[in-house]
Amino acid sequence: MKRVPPVMRLLAVAGAASLVLTACGGSDDKDGGSPSGGELKLAFIGAQTGPNAQLGINISNGVELAIAQYNATNPAKKVTLAKYDTKGDPAAAPAQADTLIEAEPIGIIGPAFSGESKAVVPKFEEAKIPSISPSATSTKLAANGWKYWHRVITNDDSQGAEDAKAILTQLKAKSVFLVDDNEEYSIGLAGKFVEAIKAGGVTPGTDKIDPNANDYSSTINKIKAAKPDVVFFAGYYAAGGKLLKQMRDGGVTAKFFSDDGALDQGLIDAAGAKQAEGAIISCACQSVNPTADNPAVGKFITDYKAKFNADQGTYSAEGFDVANIYLEGIKAGNDTPEKLNEYLKTVNVKGISKPIKFTETGEIEDKSIFYFLVKSGKLEFVGAADKIAS
Template identity: 40%
Template sequence: MRQNFVRVLGGVAMAALLVGGATACKQDEGSGTGSGSQACDLKIGFFGALSGADAGLVTPMKQGVDLAVEQYNKANADCQVTVAPFDSQGKADLAGGLATSAAADTKIVGMVGPAFSGESEVALPIFEQATLPSITPSATRPSLSTKGWKVFHRGVGNDFSQGPAIANYIKSVIKAEKVFVIDDQSAYGAGLADEAKKVLGPLVVKTDKVVDNAQEFGAQISSVKTSGATVLFYAGYTEEAAPFLKQLRANGWTGTFIGGDGINDANMLSVTGQKDVEGTISTCPCGPATAAKGTFVTDFKAKFNGVDPGVYADVSYDLANIYLEAIKAGKTTRADIQAFLGTYNKAGAASGVTYKWEANGELDPAQVKVWAFKATNGAWAPDLEIPKG
C-alpha cells in the first residue's frame, strides 16, 4: 500500500557499524532450565501513517504491536522491549529520512512495516544496507519481493492474490456487466488495478485516474456516469476515496463502490457518511481481525477502551510476537533475527496464519486468503472469504 512512486535520492551511506545490527546486554533468565540468556533493552520499530488521512488504517496495526510488547514486558519484567514508532503520514517522500533514523538506532533489531508500498520502495534499500529485518503487515505491491532485498518479508498476500480476488468478487458475487476502474497512481493503487483488470477483461468499460490529495472529482464523476458502469472499482486510499464516493452519491450515481484494503478503515466510514458509504465493499488479504483466535480480541478491546481491532491488527500482533520470540531466545543482533526469520514456520496466535517465508520474502502461498467486507450500519462487516482462482 501507499504512496506515489518516488526516486530514492542518491546512495544513502550507512556507517559500517550498522551492518550486523545491535549487540545488546544479556541477562540470565533465572529459570533454572538452562535455556541460556535473552536480549534486553532492544526495540521493535513500527513504520507507517500514524497521523494524517490514512492513519485510520494504520493505527490498529501499531496498536497490535503495542499490545504484543506490553504482554511480553509483563511476562519479562526484568528484560524489557520497547516500540520505536516512525510516523510516515503515508507519504513516501518522508520515508527516506525516517528509514535512515531507524537504521541508525542500533537498538532496533526488527521493523514491523512499512505499512504502505510506496514508502516501502524508499525505505527498504536503506534497511537492506543496514541489515534491518522488516516484515510488512500490509504493503501488497508484488514488485517489493523482486528487488533482491534479503531483509524484506510480507505478512500477507500480495496484489497478485488480492487483485484477481476483487475481480472474482465483481464477476461472481456482484455479477456486474459493466465495470469502471480507477486508481490513484500510487505504487499500491496502480498495481492493484492492473491485476484486477487482467481478470475483469471486457467487463471494464472505462478507466481513469485521480491524483494524490485530490478533493474535487468532477471530471471522473462525469466519466463514471456516462460509462453506464454499475460497479466502480477504486484502487487507492481513503484520503481520496471518501470524498470521491461522497461526491458520486451527491451526483446521483447509485452503483456499487468496491475498493481494496486501502479503504478498509474507520475514516472511510466516517468521512463518507453512513448513508453514502452503506453497501460499499472493501477487501483485505487477511481475515477479519474481530474473528481472531485465542484471547486477542478480548485483550485488544481491554487495552483500547472497547474498540474492535481493525484489519491487520491481528497480523501486526503476530509479527511483533515473532520478533519477541527471537529476542526471548537471545537473538541480540539484526543478523541473528534475520536468520531466525529465515527458518520460521509457526502459526500466529491471533491470525492463525502459518508464517513461513519463501526466499524472496513472500508469505507461503498456501497461507494467503482474501476477504470481502461490506459497509453495514456504520461498520465494516465481514462478507465472505473470496474463493481462490
C-alpha cells in the same frame, strides 16, 4: 545509507558520554541491545499522522500490545519500541528511515505502505536489519532480491485477481469502471485488476484521481456516462470516502467495490453512512472477525480494547503477529539482526491474522482474501466471496 562505524560514533560523542549515560541509563545500543543485555529494540515505521494515518496506528497499537504482554512475563531481555512517523508519504519516509537505522534496532515492523517501502527498504537492506511489513502489498516489492525484507499479507496480484473474479461471478457485472488514486500500491492493484477483468470478458472504463483533491466531478461525470454495474476503487480510504460520497450525491447507484487500503471506518465517515451502505471491501485479513476459528483471536480483540479503549482495526492483528514473530525469535536467543533474520526463515506459525510462513523472497505463503460489507454505518466481516452478493 552508509552506517557510521561504531568506533567513530564513540569518538564523536566521547565528550558527552557522561550525559548520555545519565539520560539513557546505558551506552551505545549496538545490534539493538545494550551492553548490560537487559533490553533490545524494535522499530515501527509507517504513518502515525496524515490522511491515512489510522492504518499505521492500527499496526503500531498491535505491536505495542504484543510487546507489553511479552515484557509483563519478565523476560531476561526486555524489548522497547520506537516509532517513526512517515505520514504515509514516500518523500518523508527516507529521513525517518535514516534516523531509525542510526538507532540500530534488532528488527523493523513496516513500512506500512507500498510507496514508502519502495523508498526505504533498500536502506534497511544495506544496514542488514530485518523488516516485516504487515500491510504493504505491491507485487513488485518481492522482485527486488531483498534478503532482509518480509511481509505477512499477500500481494496485489492475488487480491486484484480475486476481486475481479468476485465482481464477475458473484455480482455478475457486465460493465465496470476502475478508479485509482495514482499511488504505488493503487497502480499495481489496478493493473492486475484490469488484466483479470478483461480476461473475464469485461473491458473497464478507467480514470485516476488526486487523493489530495476534493473535487472529483470530472471522474463522476465519466462514471455516469459509462453507466457501470460496479465501480472498483483502487486506493486508500481518505480518497475513497470522498469519491464514494460524490458518486452517490451525483446519482451514481453502481455497487462500490474496493480494497484493503480502504478498509477503515474513515471511508464510511468521509462518505456518510447512507452513501456508503452496501460498499464491498476486500482484504487479505480477517482480524475484525470475532468468530474466527481461533480462540486467540477473541482474546486479542478483548486485550486490544482493554489497552487502547478502541476496537482493533485493519492490520492491528498483523502488527501483533509481526511483533510476536520477533519476540519469539528473541526468546529463542536470536539477539542480533543477523540471527533474527536467519530465524525468520524457520517461522511457521498459526498467527492471529492468518498462518504465517515466508517464502525465499519474503512473501507469505497464505494467499487468502476475505470480504467486508458496509452495513448501517459499520464494516461487517462476511468472509468468502460468495457472501457479498445481495
